[in-house]
Amino acid sequence: MKINILRPFIPLVIIIILFSATAKFGLAKISEVRSKISQAQREERVLSQKLSVLSDVEVGVSNDSSLVSSTIPNRNPSLIVASQIKVEAGLLGLTPLNIKSGTGIEDKSGLSRVDVNFDIEGQRSTVLEFLKKIEGFAPITLVEKVKLNEVGGVARAQVTVKTFFAELPKKLPALGEALNDLTPDEKKILTEASGLRQPLFVNFSASTPGERPDPFSQ
Numbered sequence: 001m002k003i004n005i006l007r008p009f010i011p012l013v014i015i016i017i018l019f020s021a022t023a024k025f026g027l028a029k030i031s032e033v034r035s036k037i038s039q040a041q042r043e044e045r046v047l048s049q050k051l052s053v054l055s056d057v058e059v060g061v062s063n064d065s066s067l068v069s070s071t072i073p074n075r076n077p078s079l080i081v082a083s084q085i086k087v088e089a090g091l092l093g094l095t096p097l098n099i100k101s102g103t104g105i106e107d108k109s110g111l112s113r114v115d116v117n118f119d120i121e122g123q124r125s126t127v128l129e130f131l132k133k134i135e136g137f138a139p140i141t142l143v144e145k146v147k148l149n150e151v152g153g154v155a156r157a158q159v160t161v162k163t164f165f166a167e168l169p170k171k172l173p174a175l176g177e178a179l180n181d182l183t184p185d186e187k188k189i190l191t192e193a194s195g196l197r198q199p200l201f202v203n204f205s206a207s208t209p210g211e212r213p214d215p216f217s218q
Helices: 001-070 078-091 124-134 184-194
Strands: 095-101 112-122 141-152 156-163
Touching: 001 156, 078 112, 078 124, 078 156, 112 124, 124 141, 124 156, 141 184
Parallel strands: none
Antiparallel strands: 095 112, 112 156, 141 156
16 A cells, blocks of 8 residues: 555656756766866966067067077087187287187086187287187187297287087976066076177188298297
8 A cells, every 4th residue: 555655756756866866967067167167268368468478579589589599509609609709809800720629518507518729829918808808709608728828029828718508498388387577687697698799600711821920839
C-alpha cells in the first residue's frame, strides 16, 4: 500500500535529482566562462596599455634602438672600433699603425669583450689628446694599457683598448605582462649614450712603409 502511495512521487524525485545535477554542472560552467571572460578582459587592458605606450614611443624607439646597438653591438665590434680609431687619429693628423684585434672573451662586467691593439706616433701632446678622445666614441671603448716612448721629439704609444658587445635578449616578455616605461636610470644611460660620437667608417687601405722615417729604428 505504501509503495502505491509513493509511486507517483518517484518521477518527481528523479526530475529533482536531474535538475540539481544539471544546475550544479551549469553553475560550474558559468563560473568557468566568467573566469575566462575576466582573464580576457585583463589581457585586453594590458594589451591596450602596451599599445598606448608603443604609440607614445613609436617615433623615438627606432632612434633609441639604433643608439643602443651602436653603443653596445650584438657582435664583435673590433672592425668598427678600428675605423673609429683611424677617424679620430686622422682628425688630429695622426696615423695609427699595426691595428690588430683579438677574439671575444667574457669580461668581469658580464658583457663580451674584445681587445684592439695598435701603435700611434706624433707629438706627445697630440697623442695624449687622441687617447682621451677614444673613450668618447661608440661603441663603448676604454683605454686598457698604454706604453709611451719618446725619441727626438716624437712620441710613439703602444695602445691596447677594450670594447664590448652583448647578444640580443633571447626571451621576450609574456603577452599578458605589463609594458613599463624606461626607468630614470635607463633614461640617463640613453642620454649619456647619445653623447658618444657615432661610428664613421673609412677605407682600410694598405699601408706604405718607408714614406716617412721611423725615429725608433735608429
